Amino acid sequence: MYISESLLKAAHDDQGYVLVPDLIPSDLLPALRAACDRVIAKTRTGAWPHRRTVGKQFPPFDDAHPDSWGVQHVMHPALGEPVFAQWYTSEGVRTVSAALLGCDVGSLQMELFNLLINPLNHDFALRWHRDDVRENATPEEELKALASWSRGVQWNTALYEDACLYLVPKSHKVPRTDEQRVHSTTLEPPRDPLAMPGSIRLVLQRKCPSPCVWSVDNDMLTTLSIAGETVFYNSNILHCATYDAQQRRATLHATMGDTRGGSSRARNVLQHGLEWMQEKRFRETLDEGGQRMLDALVEMRNGVQGEVGYSLTG
Numbered sequence: 001m002y003i004s005e006s007l008l009k010a011a012h013d014d015q016g017y018v019l020v021p022d023l024i025p026s027d028l029l030p031a032l033r034a035a036c037d038r039v040i041a042k043t044r045t046g047a048w049p050h051r052r053t054v055g056k057q058f059p060p061f062d063d064a065h066p067d068s069w070g071v072q073h074v075m076h077p078a079l080g081e082p083v084f085a086q087w088y089t090s091e092g093v094r095t096v097s098a099a100l101l102g103c104d105v106g107s108l109q110m111e112l113f114n115l116l117i118n119p120l121n122h123d124f125a126l127r128w129h130r131d132d133v134r135e136n137a138t139p140e141e142e143l144k145a146l147a148s149w150s151r152g153v154q155w156n157t158a159l160y161e162d163a164c165l166y167l168v169p170k171s172h173k174v175p176r177t178d179e180q181r182v183h184s185t186t187l188e189p190p191r192d193p194l195a196m197p198g199s200i201r202l203v204l205q206r207k208c209p210s211p212c213v214w215s216v217d218n219d220m221l222t223t224l225s226i227a228g229e230t231v232f233y234n235s236n237i238l239h240c241a242t243y244d245a246q247q248r249r250a251t252l253h254a255t256m257g258d259t260r261g262g263s264s265r266a267r268n269v270l271q272h273g274l275e276w277m278q279e280k281r282f283r284e285t286l287d288e289g290g291q292r293m294l295d296a297l298v299e300m301r302n303g304v305q306g307e308v309g310y311s312l313t314g
Contacts, residue, residue, distance in 0.1 A: 005099035008232075012100050012153075016172035017202075017233035023092055023157055024228030028083070032228075033159050035074075035081040036250040040117055043071045048079065052114075054124050057189075057314040059271050067122045069243050070253070071115040072272065077281045088113050088254060089290035100153050100232055101258040109257035109300065110277070110293035111152065111269045116164070118249040125189035125242045128196055131235035132268040132311045135185050139175035146172060146236055151261025152268075154235040157228055157252040158204035164241045164249065165202045165231065166193040171238035184238065187314045193240050204229045204251075235268070259296045266300055267308040274301070 012018040024032065042048040052070030053061050061072070075085045087093065088110075098105045129135060131154070133145045149172075156165060168180070176184060183196045193199060205228075233239070235255065243249070257265050276282060278298055283291060 005096070008096065009100050009102065012232060012234070015169045016237040017167060017169070017231055018100070019202075019204075020096055020155075020230045020232060022228070023096065023230040024087065025090075025092070028087060028090075029159070029228055031083045032087060032252070033250065035083045036115060036117075036159060039071050039074060039079055039081060039115065040250065042079070043068055043117075044120065050076070052116075054119050054122050057126050059273075059310055065122075067119040067124075068117065069119050069124050070117060073113075073274075073276065074115050074252075075113050075282070075285070076276055077279075077285055078276075082285055084113060084252075085285050085290060087252075089287060089293065093256075094289065096232070097153050097256045101151065101256075103258045103260065105289070106292065107259045107296075108293050109152075109259050109261075109265075109296035110290070111255040111257050111265070111297065112272055112274075113252070113254040114272075116156070116249060116251040116253045118247055119243055119245045121245055123243060123245050125193075126240050127187060127189045127314060128184035128193075128238060128240045130238060132265075133236055134311075134313075135187070142175035146174075148264055149234065149236045151258040152235070152255055152265050153232050154255045155230050155232040155253075156204065157230040157254075159228065159250045159252070160205065160248050162204040162249060162251050163201060163247075164243060164251070165204075165239060166196070166199050166241065167202065167233065167237050167239040168196060168198045169200065169237075171198070172234035172236055176238065180238065189242075190240060193242065196238070196240075199238075202231055204231060256293075257296070257300075259300075263300055263303050266304045268311050269297075270301060270304065270308045271310045 008018050043051050050072035051068040053065045054067040055065045094105050179197050
């Protein structure tokens with residue numbers, strides 16, 4: 001690591017996000033890029049049906065549009081790409097996730113692993129949102145939801161330059177201001193994401209001279225360039241995204257939980273449909289640590305009564 005785990009956690013807790021420059025070993029990057037090319041091709045030709053569809057921002061996704069902005073369930077054994085599970089359960093990913101969650105590696109819970117891609121023929125955008133808080137929530141409801149959302153991490157790892165994500169630093173701890181609510185109560189994506197008060201645009205793998213340079217600017221930890229650069233962020237931070245059909249994108253998008261959270265993350269995770277992860281053929285693709293993480297997910301699922309529903313609409 002270029003930076004101590006304690007400093008990473010402090011920045012993540014304070015700002016709601018942190019950048020990690022070296023989460024993909026250099027020898028694994030070509031394999032991940034090649035695997036992404038194959039699953040993207042399968043998705044675009046219809047051979048892989050589990051996709052995020054242009055025109056639909058949140059689950060459940062449908063087939064109403066031929067273009068896609070994401071590939072679901074990349075660890076699924078039917079895709080035949082074991083490198084995804086290999087990386088998701090790797091020591092580097094688990095170590096950083098545990099550090100940010102303030103737990104030991106043995107308490108980690110397997111969750112989601114998907115791939116964000118550029119649509120081929122249509123620009124697309126996601127509205128300003130928090131992943132598990134409705135847009136019409138009152139300030140009191142927001143505070144309650146934010147206070148209980150500390151047992152999971154989410155991240156984007158860019159395999160190519162990625163300037164899609166916008167967020168509002170520190171908004172994971174406070175309800176929206178009146179002006180921020182104006183920009184985030186609609187179901188429509190913003191015309192100009194930077195019109196949101198306090199918003200910034202994150203650029204992963206920005207093209208600039210090597211080596212990677214760390215800097216501290218306005219109390220925020222930033223990095224300028226590195227292959228496979230990753231942003232970890234609290235998924236209830238206020239954020240949105242834009243997808244440019246002309247800009248190549250292959251960004252690994254995943255979440256990991258802490259078993260101390262119980263069922264607090266059940267709806268946000270299980271809404272994506274993870275029944276396949278309980279199959280023996282998936283379990284056999286994992287090492288011992290991965291199987292322990294999977295067991296934690298299955299235990300959470302078994303503790304949920306009835307349907308979990310969906311976090312958001314749109």
